[in-house]
Amino acid sequence: MDVAEVARITEETIEKYQKYVNPTQVALLKVGGFDKIEWEGCGAVLRDAEGGEYIDCLGGFGIFALGHAHPRVVEAVVAQARRLPLSSKTFLNKPLADLAELLARVSPGDLQYTFMCNSGAEAVEGALKVARMATGRPNIVAAVGGYHGKTLGALSVSGREMYRAPFQPLLPGVAHVPYGDAGRLAEAIDDQTAAVILEPVQGENGIRVPPDDYLPAARRLCDERGALLILDEVQTGLGRTGKLFAAEHWNVAPDIMTLAKALGGGVVPAGAFLGTPAIWDRVFRENPFIHSSTFGGGEMACVAALTALQVTIEEDLPAQAAAKGATLLAGLQQIRSRYPDLLVEARGKGLMIGVEFADADVAKLVIGSLVHHGVIAAYTLNNPTVIRFEPPLILTDAQIDHVLHAFDRAMAETQEMLAEFLEG
Numbered sequence: 001m002d003v004a005e006v007a008r009i010t011e012e013t014i015e016k017y018q019k020y021v022n023p024t025q026v027a028l029l030k031v032g033g034f035d036k037i038e039w040e041g042c043g044a045v046l047r048d049a050e051g052g053e054y055i056d057c058l059g060g061f062g063i064f065a066l067g068h069a070h071p072r073v074v075e076a077v078v079a080q081a082r083r084l085p086l087s088s089k090t091f092l093n094k095p096l097a098d099l100a101e102l103l104a105r106v107s108p109g110d111l112q113y114t115f116m117c118n119s120g121a122e123a124v125e126g127a128l129k130v131a132r133m134a135t136g137r138p139n140i141v142a143a144v145g146g147y148h149g150k151t152l153g154a155l156s157v158s159g160r161e162m163y164r165a166p167f168q169p170l171l172p173g174v175a176h177v178p179y180g181d182a183g184r185l186a187e188a189i190d191d192q193t194a195a196v197i198l199e200p201v202q203g204e205n206g207i208r209v210p211p212d213d214y215l216p217a218a219r220r221l222c223d224e225r226g227a228l229l230i231l232d233e234v235q236t237g238l239g240r241t242g243k244l245f246a247a248e249h250w251n252v253a254p255d256i257m258t259l260a261k262a263l264g265g266g267v268v269p270a271g272a273f274l275g276t277p278a279i280w281d282r283v284f285r286e287n288p289f290i291h292s293s294t295f296g297g298g299e300m301a302c303v304a305a306l307t308a309l310q311v312t313i314e315e316d317l318p319a320q321a322a323a324k325g326a327t328l329l330a331g332l333q334q335i336r337s338r339y340p341d342l343l344v345e346a347r348g349k350g351l352m353i354g355v356e357f358a359d360a361d362v363a364k365l366v367i368g369s370l371v372h373h374g375v376i377a378a379y380t381l382n383n384p385t386v387i388r389f390e391p392p393l394i395l396t397d398a399q400i401d402h403v404l405h406a407f408d409r410a411m412a413e414t415q416e417m418l419a420e421f422l423e424g
């Protein structure tokens with residue numbers, strides 16, 4: 001495409017966003033320098049229609065563990081799409097059975113059964129329903145700052161008031177306790193608690209890794225009080241934190257686990273929740289359709305998830321995430337030490353890394369500057385003082401260097417800009 005053609009289709013697309021999609025969103029994209037058309041992706045690199053190249057450290061909020069358009073996933077999906085993309089919902093679905101078997105084999109503890117859906121929020125909705133039915137109890141304990149999605153049930157257990165307030169009343173019987181505090185968790189669980197829902201590492205609250213005794217304590221408290229433990233691995237799952245599932249860092253096995261994001265291999269939307277035989281028996285024995293989804297478990301999504309999981313295991317992407325994450329985090333910490341007034345901390349696990357700023361507006365300036373240096377990053381939804389780095393797990397060493405160099409320059413430019421502003 002020539003320059004004039006790119007300019008024309010960009011302008012046209014902006015106008016359509018303004019008229020038909022979301023005018024405020026497009027205004028925000030303009031401010032951040034993101035008012036370009038995303039055109040193609042390959043591995044960790046995203047290209048815009050003008051030919052600009054970016055290392056994708058937002059990764060679609062963590063879906064591109066395998067990078068953009070992973071060839072094995074794309075091939076498997078295209079072949080399936082030509083033959084039978086979606087399920088008739090009448091006969092047996094082989095890709096679903098194969099995927100469920102592999103998930104059972106690699107998931108922690110007793111997790112054996114899989115229900116396929118289409119997104120993270122949908123997986124959380126299913127998990128909450130199943131927990132209520134399996135225990136016969138109504139209440140849920142969740143964490144302050146937690147993020148589980150924006151449908152009504154998932155929002156009810158999420159913990160940022162800004163997103164909750166306009167939609168009240170949400171689900172009754174939800175208590176929010178400070179994340180990482182086992183004592184407060186103990187006070188909140190009682191004989192009416194169906195489940196405790198936690199992220200093993202909080203993502204949208206600014207990449208918060210809990211104290212080492214937290215998840216084991218949550219497991220013990222749930223067992224003692226007859227509540228179920230739901231671990232939401234939508235963001236942490238499938239290698240991101242350096243283990244296939246983040247719960248493995250603490251040897252904790254949940255009763256229910258939710259997955260989405262990377263599950264579809266970065267090619268097809270896919271979500272899932274897994275449960276133990278005891279739970280499935282209580283929920284699905286009498287009526288296998290007590291919870292269902294028209295699109296969930298379609299052949300194309302299952303083939304994408306199965307191939308993505310096979311690639312993740314064969315290429316040991318969790319180990320790659322651990323090693324590359326350590327390098328990236330060390331580099332970010334080194335840069336942080338040179339900007340003690342602007343940067344509070346760099347933290348994370350594997351390739352789920354957050355850099356906390358003293359001020360959310362400064363974080364926004366740095367995000368804008370990073371894009372000019374060919375790196376896409378964004379702040380976390382429940383905590384705008386934190387920029388998250390969640391690049392594809394297949395990131396190369398040279399790309400890590402590029403990201404660190406870009407961050408260093410973005411920090412220097414932002415500091416200069418702030419100094420000029422204060423002087424002026």
Ligand SMILES: Cc1ncc(COP(=O)(O)O)c(C=O)c1O
Binds near residue numbers: 119149
């Ligand atoms: C931990 C967690 N759970 C659930 C969700 C919701 O997923 P989705 O946006 O696919 O509904 C997210 C999304 O960021 C998430 O991070």
